[in-house]
Amino acid sequence: MIAAVVAISLFMEVSGYLATPEALRPELSWTTVHAIVPLVFAACAGVAWAIGPNPVPARLMIVFVLFWIPQAFYPVIESLGWLWPILRGVDLGWAVVAGILVLVYPRGGLGDRFDRFIASTALVATVVNFFTVLALAGPDSVPCDCVPNPYRLAEAPTVFAIVDIGYRFVGVALAVAIALRLLLRWVRGSVPARTVAFLMPVALLSWVSTLAAQMVRYATGAPPNLALETVSLIAMASVPVCFVAGIAHARNMRARVADLMRITREGADRGIWAESLARTLRDDSVRVFWWEEERGRYVDAAGRPIDSAEEGRSHSILPVASPSGLPIALIRHDRVLTDNMRLLDGVSSALRLSVDNGRLRSEIERTLEQVRQSRQRIVEAGDEARRRIERDLHDGAQQHLVAVGMQLRIAANGARAADDDALASELEESIATLNQGLKELRELAHGIHPSLLSQGGLALALPELAGRCPVPVDIAVQPEGRLAELVESTAYFAVAESLANVAKHSRATRAWVRAYVEGDELVLTIRDNGVGGASLDRGTGMLGIVDRIDAVGGAIELDSPPGAGTTVSIRMPAHLEASEDLPGSGAGLLVAAEPGVEPPDAASSPAPANSVAPGVVSSPADL
Structure with missing residues (x-):
């Protein structure tokens, strides 16, 4: 469609220029500018059709191209008596289309009673002018030696001249009214209103000024001014460009909603949301009222209820609800933003998603906390069952x-x-x-729950555990105080499983164990000088330890490059609320002997005083 109207426009321009006697032809530069105007409208029609929220503006731009009939085209159709009066009756239709195009900016439809009045007046004047031309126009009313008008009913040149000039005067008056109204809106309007209007007032004012000057010269019979007409053409071409620029600007404003989602992705913090929304809409008057389900009312971020006068002449209220229909919030915004409903729809969706994200985040955090507490209770119950079985074996069968x-x-x-x-x-x-x-029974009872751990904590249990490892182990643990029982048992079995892996798989000649408290965390480090290449997801023993550490809110890291030994680093809370009342627990610290200092090489230095002799280690995995 766009290609067709462009072809028709170029045909009229070129054929009219060639059909005009050389002495009467206008300047080629002016003709070129005159031909570019419809091409600009056609190109903008394509852009508006692609990105605009409504197809009406693009269609109006296409109609403008059809009505852009050059005066030089009349010599081409001067012998067609049935055609030239029709074209003469609509040859100013482009001005009407341009005026309506400005009225429908940016939403694509007539907004209020003033817009409808202007459009209706222009259409009525165009219809009156069209039938006046058909009934009264003669060959002398067009710049060509045309054949007589077959539709002519009477010769009334005075009446025809009055209607012709009056039609032009009405058109200029309507254009001036549109321009002044748009300019006043832009000057008096808020920041959002100016953002929506964008460059259109400048383009329209330039076009209307030159149009009024041309009308005065036409009414007084003065010869045309080439410079004035060239400026008028350039101003006319700027109208669709400003229209498309405004649509693109509004589209870019909608893209800012993505930034709004990025800012509020963690949830709908009321203060941050209102501030971010004001920046996105460029409207400092924006206020957000949140639905308070307990009291059944809307309140702002400070808890003040919404005022019944919030929606006035300059503001509108945008309700936001969940997909199920439950109210979420009300957004009070500048009324001019209703022209950009896609932007408001994006804001509604962003707020809805942000609230949903906040709710889901709270639910997930609550669920994860319940799962963590449940896992901790399961581990505590398992440890209590271990202690009971160990006591039963010790006091009964043994x-x-x-x-x-x-x-x-x-x-x-x-x-x-x-x-x-x-x-x-x-x-x-x-x-x-x-x-x-009896010896095997004692080892079994010790593996289920070591009595030394209950009696003396890690300070006694870890050296005894290292003494049963076939690989020499250096222990750094200071016997001062007790930790929560769940923490001690988790640390003990983590060290037991790590030393079991050292004995079975590492081919190490020496291992080191460090235990100390850093802040509120117990830090364990188990290192060997073996072959490396270990992994946490190999074997059920380490997987069980990982689960136990996760259950108490800790973390485990494994560094085991091939050929460079293995280091297991464990951090867990030193005190757990759920374990504070368990027997044997207490408050205290485990401090490493020189934590972080590289132990001496076993081949070149004697064993330190706290080293223990190798033995056999029994771990939960062995059991």
Whole structure:
């Protein structure tokens, strides 16, 4: 469609220029500018069609191109009596279309009663002028040697001249009214109003000024002024450019809603939201009223209820509700922003998403806290079950086995006194078997829950644990005070599993364990000089330790480059509220002996005083 109207316009311009006698042809530069005007309208029509919120402005620009009929085109159709009167009746239709185009800016429709009055007056005047031309115009009314007008009803040149000049006067008056109204709006308007108007008042005022000057010269019969007409053409071409620039500017304002979402992605903080919204809309008068479900009313960020007079002549209220229809907020904004409903729709969606994000974030945080507390209670219950089983084994089965052993020892001594060596030998074998079983039972009970951990905390349990590791281990732990029992048990089993991995997989010749409190956190570091290449997701033992550490709100890191040993770093809260009342817990500190200092090499330095002899380690994974 755009290509077709461009082709028609260029055909009229070029053919009219060639059909005009050379002596009467206008300046080529002026003709070129005259031909560029419809091309600018056509190009802007394409842009407005692509990015505009409404197709009406683009269609008006296309109609303008059709009505842009050059005076030089009449010599081409001078022999077509049925055509030239029609074109003469509508050859000023472009001015009417341009005026309506300004009236529908930027929303694409007539806004109020004034706009409808202007548009109606212009259309009525155009219709009257059209039928006057058909009924009264003669060949002398156009710049060509045209054939007689077949539609002419009478020869009334005076009436025709009055209607012709009056039509032009009405057109200029309407254009001046539109320009002055738009300019006053721009001067008196708020910042949002000026933002919406953008450059249109400047372009319209320039065009109307030159149009009025041309009308006066036409009415007085003065010869045309080439410079004035060139300026008028340039001003005319600037109208669609300003229109498209305004649409693009409004589109860019809608893009600022993305910045609004970025600022408020963490949730709808009421103070930040109102401030960010004012910057986005460039409207300092913006106020946001939030729905208070408990009292069933809207209040601002300070808790003040909304005033019934908030929506006035200069402001509008935009309600925002959730997809289910529940009220969220009211946004009071400058009334002129209703011309950019896409912007307001974007703001509504941003606020809705921001509120939803805040609600979801709160729900997720609440759920995660419940899960963390639940996991912590499960770990505590597991530790309590371990202690109970260890006590039952120690006070029950272990004591019975010790009593049986004593009875067997008495029986063996009696058999030996009776010189029954065969029976004594059998009883000694039974005693040895019983002792082995008792030793295994003690190790089992120790692996379930070490008694030293309950009695003396990490300061006693970790050196004893390191003493059963086949790899020499340096321990740095200072026996001062106790931590929460859940923290101690979690730290103990983490060290136990790490040392078990050192013994089984690392091929290390030495290991180091550091335990100290940094701020409110217990820090554990287990390092070896083995082959490295370890991973936290290999084996159920370390996965269980990771789960236990997560349950108390801690974190574990593994650094194990191939060939450079393995370092396990664990940080967890030193005190847990859920464990404060458990037996055996207490407040205190574990301080490392020189934390962060590289231990001496085992091959070149003697073992430090707190090093322990190698032994066998028993871990939860082994059990």
